Amino acid sequence: MTDRMMEKLNPFWKAVTILCAGLLLAFGYSVLLNVLTIAICLLLMLFFSRAKMSSLVKVLLPALLAAASLFMTGLLYSNDAGGETVRDFSLAVHMVGSVYSAVQLSTRVLAFAFLGMLFALTTRSEEFIGSLMHQCKVKPKFAYGILAAFHLMPHIGKEYQNAVLAFRTRGIHTGKLSLKPVSAALVNCIRWSENVAMAMESKGFDGDSERTFYHVTVVHWYDFVFLGAWMAFLVLGLLCFPW
Structure with a gap:
């Protein structure tokens, strides 16, 4: 298309x-x-x-x-x-x-x-x-970090629902304003961010070395x-x- x-x-x-x-x-x-x-x-x-x-x-x-x-x-x-x-x-x-x-x-x-x-x-x-990196000169580790966080956002709602179901299976009632599922979801989000950071560092997104790009805007x-x-x-x- x-x-x-x-x-x-x-x-x-x-x-x-x-x-x-x-x-x-x-x-x-x-x-x-x-x-x-x-x-x-x-x-x-x-x-x-x-x-x-x-x-x-x-x-x-x-x-x-x-x-x-x-x-x-x-x-x-x-x-x-x-x-x-x-x-x-x-x-x-x-x-x-x-x-x-x-x-x-x-x-x-x-x-x-x-x-x-x-x-x-x-x-x-x-x-x-890509345009932020090439035209605005944003460092790749920040640019791809923003992109990774953007793609992780839809999973936060699913993680909250999983936390609510986990509490229900243990017989713990959580209301709509309860902070228990929120806390559990935030803990998993912090783990995701650490995993993303380690994955980016393992792929060379340290900001110190020059990188080539497959597609340049x-x-x-x-x-x-x-x-x-x-x-x-x-x-x-x-x-x-x-x-």
Whole structure:
């Protein structure tokens, strides 16, 4: 399966682009700019990447919940004295201007969420670690240590479940807030980390010797085009749509 545009971008420079875009977006309060950012991220993920729709929906659900919560907060508790007071079935009195504040808050959260999803769903963890070593000059033992810890994270939940079952087989009841299974799982995680450290040292990941790499991530011209396009879009958006 061939990679599309988003997968061909250098992961390090893609991360730099997303971080810079998030910083610029933090200075804007325009609903239109937030909506355009969401639309561009969605188009890039749907038509220019191999991102799965199921993964997109799973990540989007918590963001939609947070956006809905902030929308209701901005709608009910905004103090905008410039709006026109209206009454909705005599249940609540609020300002019309607070609707715009609520939309600002909700779309702002979604814009940041879509920027994060644009990076997370279009970047392979191995290539990102490789780009950190080659472009960011991170030492291999730290880079591969991060990658090993990332791949061990899904096993922590399984280890917790195994600890709960082990206590049950011995007739020990553990509640949902009990720390006994957590302690047992943490002990095993510490053992895993020691085993990973010893395995890395045995393979030469000591940080003192030069290593060769089977795959080296490189920077292409379109990485800078991607960075420049996002920066130009957001700067023009901040100038043209300040509110």
